[in-house]
Amino acid sequence: MYLRGLVPGRRAVFALAIGALSGWLAALAGMPLPWMLGPMIGNTLAAILSLPVRGPDRLRPLVIPVIGVMLGSAMTPEMLDAAPRYMASFALLVPFLGLTALASYAVYRRIGRYDPVTAFFSAMPGGLNDMLILGGAAGGNEKRIALAHAARVLLVILFVVLFYGTALDVSSGEVARGTAASALTARDWALLGAAAVAGVPLGKILRLPAPQITGPMALSGALHLAGLVTVAPPGFLIIVAQVVIGTVIGCRFIGVSAAQIGRDLSLGAVSSVAMIAVAVAFAAALTAITGLPLSLSFLGYSPGGLTEMSLLALAMGQDVAYVSVLHLVRIMLVIFAAQPVFKATRRRDQTGTNPPRSES
Template sequence: MIALTTLLLALGGAGGLVAQALHLPMPFMLGSLAVAALAVGLFQHGQLRDYRFPMRFRTFFIGLIGVMIGTQVRPELISEAGDLVLTLSALAVFVALAHGGNFLIFRRLGGYSRATAYYAGTPGGLMESLVMGERAGADLPLLTAQQFLRIIIVITVIPTGMSLWFGHPVGSAAGFGPDARQPVTPEALALIALAAAAGLGLARVVRLPAGQITGPLLLSAALTLSGVVDLHLPFWLIAVAQVVVGVSLGLRFSGMNAAMLRRSVWLSVVSVSWMLTLGAGFATVLGWATGLPFLQLLISYAPGGVTEMSVIALSLAVNPAMVSLHHVVRILFTVGFMGLAEKRVNMEAG
């Protein structure tokens, strides 16, 4: 298991380097994702048949991402509190509209059952969607494929679109300031790791939503704002985090056959197009109302996973703390709405 995990991460890192040489956006995440997906396609019935990516390892790296985002929290974020009330409140409307549109896409275009269409269309809350969907009698393989494809397509389209917009690849080492290329002392690395472990422990005790990232983020932010620590973000650590996230996502293709992918991918493209268009509309209106940058709001409303969108914001230096906050709230709204509607969906499915 350890040897296979090491090999997959090494291949993922090599894929990231190739993607960087080809000037692709977010090269280490998308390159490693592509390599892992290719490995699944070639070896899922062989060497990878019973393989599962070690989730504790992934969780620790998500904690590291949380710590790195926490170091970006500045007192200026408090001055944006009035704007945040508006942008966070608008997420409730976004979630309702996105979910409603997705339900119609999967029900009318895909021909899915009501339960499958409902839970496949949630714009967040992946694990909760799978649990509630299975309880409602949804087609679990299809539901799983749609939820993971939502995340994968969003994290592919957003950096690619921004690269076309800016005219150069985003999320590579070239996009970071001089601090990201400075050496990091072993003491600083040890402090980052310790903060991640402590934040993960705090999240479990307090039961924070999206605790894998929010616990370390809050702890690191508190340390940063107190002036106790002043850590800068080395690019290589962000690149490694991208590889871990990319490989673990690429391996999610395991168990999906060609027919399922053909059916799921085009529906996901339609669904993601709807949500990104809707998010761009919200970003435009909210940008006009608050003066916040359009790009920052667009990433905040793009319906990828919390971890994946936080990595993108961190890699692009687009106020990652604010972006992470919006994605956590998006998931809270989604899960809350699912809970309110669960009994009705289960009755109609029955």
């Protein structure tokens, strides 16, 4: 009874506590994206059980730039030096992304009967954070978009681990994308902090899509490419950012039935199978053209997360730089192309040439 009488502020703290505990348990269990998916799952269950949780929405815009800086930190001169060796991989990347998105969109639109906005951003092979931001801004159903991308990440990781018979070593979890706070110099703190703070208004001035994440990502990438900073953001900040975002996502399921969540996850599974099938076909074609190992080609094209695929490449003794570069380029292409492509398709639909079906 006492828990049910918590005031809204305490409900947000309670939700964050659930998120932190769930993230810790997910990391212990070796789940991919533990500090994101753990809080999301924990607070989704709390919402279904009608526990007194509420999303810490005011913290979300404060932590999203941290994710952008993290993504930008992957842009190192060494990675770009390796890029010319894999031009065929880059040449096939755009048609791969297009076919993958079409296959996934067909699942969500035709089978799931999602509205066009939600189906589009659920189908995009980008990251959960950025597609959630873009989809929400366009008026999509954020709950469904979040579940679609969460299911994709989990199922792709499971497929790779089972197919290649290797275990995903996540002993360092998402901290693998960060740096120990003690290892950062005062200059590192200042430059990374400047990228996070100045990146958002810069993104708005440049009219970048999802400026909260793309602005800091662009600034961070420029700093790393110039060699002015060589480290990622502190690992504990990355964990905090993901706990907050995962908690916010999970709390969006307040009032949603378990049956509805199960249906959306099932659609995510069907979509993931379709995306994996396209990835396997393109990986086989790339291997035939270049002679690269099929396992490396598939890791580069697999629609999973940059962090997880890079860790898998490391565990399998594959070229980590190649996998990281391809996934970084994939994320950037999807982030910057999703909004313009969406607007173009919406304008075409509104002309009446092929209007979308109304949703029941």
